[in-house]
Amino acid sequence: MRPLLFAANWKMHLGPDDARAYLKAFRARYNRREHREVWFFPPAVSVEAAAQSARDRADLLVGTQDIYWEPKGAFTGAVSAPLALQAGARATLIGHSERRHVFGETDDDTRRKLGAALGAGLLPVLCVGETLAERDAGHTLAVVIRQLAAALSGLDGAALSRVVVAYEPVWAIGTGRTPTPADVVEVHNFIREHLTARFGAAGEGMRVLYGGSVKPSNAKELLTLANVDGALVGGASLKADDFLGIAAAYM
Ligand code: PEP
Numbered sequence: 257m258r259p260l261l262f263a264a265n266w267k268m269h270l271g272p273d274d275a276r277a278y279l280k281a282f283r284a285r286y287n288r289r290e291h292r293e294v295w296f297f298p299p300a301v302s303v304e305a306a307a308q309s310a311r312d313r314a315d316l317l318v319g320t321q322d323i324y325w326e327p328k329g330a331f332t333g334a335v336s337a338p339l340a341l342q343a344g345a346r347a348t349l350i351g352h353s354e355r356r357h358v359f360g361e362t363d364d365d366t367r368r369k370l371g372a373a374l375g376a377g378l379l380p381v382l383c384v385g386e387t388l389a390e391r392d393a394g395h396t397l398a399v400v401i402r403q404l405a406a407a408l409s410g411l412d413g414a415a416l417s418r419v420v421v422a423y424e425p426v427w428a429i430g431t432g433r434t435p436t437p438a439d440v441v442e443v444h445n446f447i448r449e450h451l452t453a454r455f456g457a458a459g460e461g462m463r464v465l466y467g468g469s470v471k472p473s474n475a476k477e478l479l480t481l482a483n484v485d486g487a488l489v490g491g492a493s494l495k496a497d498d499f500l501g502i503a504a505a506y507m
Contacts, residue, residue, distance in 0.1 A: 307344025319347030428468025
């Protein structure tokens with residue numbers, strides 16, 4: 257059974273003091289549950305504060321929103337996987353749509369970052385998803401497969417079993433729009449079949465999250481769908497109460 261995973265992407269919000277206050281409020285009201293994990297992705301400057309605030313809760317884990325693939329060197333502004341680990345990160349987002357579409361990251365960048373994350377011992381959450389133009393052109397499944405294949409090529413079973421996939425249609429992120437349940441099921445079934453056919457038992461064990469305008473009012477409808485193993489939540493994760501309404505209330 258794949259444990260449910262609820263992941264909060266704080267984007268460029270919540271500094272170290274905010275992170276401490278948030279985690280204090282969250283952990284006071286969120287009781288540990290079987291087969292359920294909650295991961296937080298603060299901005300890099302808040303990783304250490306968040307990780308300290310979650311340190312004695314095995315079900316709460318902190319990650320970083322991005323890494324660079326080189327371990328160290330003259331790369332001003334970048335954070336490497338070993339540096340993120342040292343600050344307390346245990347996971348990292350890879351290829352979030354804002355990294356791809358605002359900062360111009362390519363499929364090849366995601367492959368290098370994913371390899372660097374695994375090599376350093378970080379759990380990667382690989383984000384994939386189509387733009388509205390790609391959906392309208394009927395290319396959703398082809399885009400998702402291309403992004404998966406590019407990032408996962410060359411990985412063995414042990415490495416793959418540590419990768420989480422997040423299906424996030426670009427047009428649903430931060431817009432309040434969500435795909436229909438049937439659309440979500442179509443893509444998640446497709447990803448599940450692809451992972452299992454391509455990687456066998458390791459693929460079967462990989463979690464596939466849905467992300468894109470998940471909020472307390474639609475979480476149950478979206479997250480009880482077949483082959484949806486949890487959620488990656490942006491805007492509605494910025495307030496501990498809202499995120500609790502998703503991570504704790506569902507099921
Ligand atoms: C995200 O940032 O990954 C995301 C899904 O954002 P939102 O929930 O705001 O759409």
